[in-house]
Amino acid sequence: MEPFRFHLFVCTQQKPEGVPSCPTSGSSAVLEALDREVQARGLDAEVQLTTCGCMGLCDEAPVMVVYPEGVWYRRVQASHVPEIVESHLRAGKPVEKLIWRDAAAMKAMSVEHREKYRQAMAARAKAGKD
Amino acid sequence: MEPFRFHLFVCTQQKPEGVPSCPTSGSSAVLEALDREVQARGLDAEVQLTTCGCMGLCDEAPVMVVYPEGVWYRRVQASHVPEIVESHLRAGKPVEKLIWRDAAAMKAMSVEHREKYRQAMAARAKAGKD
Numbered sequence: 126m127e128p129f130r131f132h133l134f135v136c137t138q139q140k141p142e143g144v145p146s147c148p149t150s151g152s153s154a155v156l157e158a159l160d161r162e163v164q165a166r167g168l169d170a171e172v173q174l175t176t177c178g179c180m181g182l183c184d185e186a187p188v189m190v191v192y193p194e195g196v197w198y199r200r201v202q203a204s205h206v207p208e209i210v211e212s213h214l215r216a217g218k219p220v221e222k223l224i225w226r227d228a229a230a231m232k233a234m235s236v237e238h239r240e241k242y243r244q245a246m247a248a249r250a251k252a253g254k255d
Numbered sequence: 256m257e258p259f260r261f262h263l264f265v266c267t268q269q270k271p272e273g274v275p276s277c278p279t280s281g282s283s284a285v286l287e288a289l290d291r292e293v294q295a296r297g298l299d300a301e302v303q304l305t306t307c308g309c310m311g312l313c314d315e316a317p318v319m320v321v322y323p324e325g326v327w328y329r330r331v332q333a334s335h336v337p338e339i340v341e342s343h344l345r346a347g348k349p350v351e352k353l354i355w356r357d358a359a360a361m362k363a364m365s366v367e368h369r370e371k372y373r374q375a376m377a378a379r380a381k382a383g384k385d
Contacts, residue, residue, distance in 0.1 A: 127325045128362035134264065134307060173365065177264060178306035192322040195257045232258035235303065 127193065129173040131214055133159065135189045138179040145183045151202055152187035158206035168214050181238030182231060191219070199225040257323065259303040261344055263289065265319045268309040275313045281332055282317035288336035298344050311368030312361060321349070329355040 135156045140146035156176065163172045182188045185199035196219045198209070205223060213219045225231060265286045270276035286306065293302045312318045315329035326349045328339070335353060343349045355361060 128327075128358045128365060132320075132322070132325075134305070137308070170366070173310065175264070175310055176308035178267070180303065180305055190262075192262075193325045195262075195323045197258075228258045235258060236300075 130171040132173045132175065132192045133189060134175050134177040134192070135159065136178070136180055136182075136187060137176040140179075140183070145186060146179075147183065147187040150186035150200075152189075154203040155187055155189065155201050155206060158203040159210070162206050162210040163214065166210055166215055168210065172214055179238070179242075181235035181242075183238070184234065185225065188225075194219070197225040197231065198223045260301040262303045262305065262322045263319060264305050264307040264322070265289065266308070266310055266312075266317060267306040270309075270313070275316060276309075277313065277317040280316035280330075282319075284333040285317055285319065285331050285336060288333040289340070292336050292340040293344065296340055296345055298340065302344055309368070309372075311365035311372075313368070314364065315355065318355075324349070327355040327361065328353045 135152055136147035137152055137156065138146060139148060156174070159174055163169055163174065180188060180190075182199070187199075187201050189198045189201055190196065191198070191213065196213070198205075198220070201209070201223060205220070209220050209223070265282055266277035267282055267286065268276060269278060286304070289304055293299055293304065310318060310320075312329070317329075317331050319328045319331055320326065321328070321343065326343070328335075328350070331339070331353060335350070339350050339353070
């Protein structure tokens with residue numbers, strides 16, 4: 126059994142200036158709207174809302190994922206939140222127009238991002254040793 | 256379809272000095288060990304590893320959750336990681352001794368933490384207006 130019916134993760138990963146990111150695309154407003162709407166609709170006991178770090182999908186920011194279903198939403202804005210809460214979290218019907226279904230593309234994007242990150246970290250570690 | 260077979264979330268929420276938290280209980284070392292072990296065991300293509308913010312379960316830190324199964328681990332240390340990767344992520348058998356199964360207790364703890372956070376935020380907002 127899960128502590129909550131739904132566990133939402135919204136990316137709030139900060140990036141250097143000029144780099145695309147969920148926060149610069151509006152994820153903080155999405156997070157605030159979710160917290161507000163979930164309470165307003167009386168779903169507080171059903172929903173756990175958690176911030177998360179980069180999932181490597183910054184080109185389609187802001188990104189959020191709803192578990193345990195594993196429904197991924199991309200380019201979510203605060204204006205979409207009432208529909209997400211009402212349709213998905215209350216009625217159990219994910220909001221089709223916002224769902225990102227191309228798992229292969231998501232995986233490729235995420236893996237590419239991870240590789241770049243690891244290379245950057247390795248280069249930084251090497252520079253620290255030189 | 257999910258982009259990855261497993262999606263792991265490890266809490267890395269920073270807290271004020273003296274307050275129990277996942278990072279001060281070792282979550283950064285857990286995260287590094289997971290990244291290293293997942294690669295070493297050739298599971299990189301199956302596992303997405305993401306940091307996350309506070310889930311209100313700080314008294315049992317460090318906490319991590321594995322989706323889509325929704326398996327919660329508590330008091331995870333870097334020394335547990337090889338077993339988690341080998342047993343859970345490779346063989347599909349979650350590590351029983353580390354699983355936190357009391358969903359009711361988790362929910363109560365998380366809700367209490369959330370209420371305190373909201374009260375603190377409301378007090379801060381009020382103080383800002385005064």
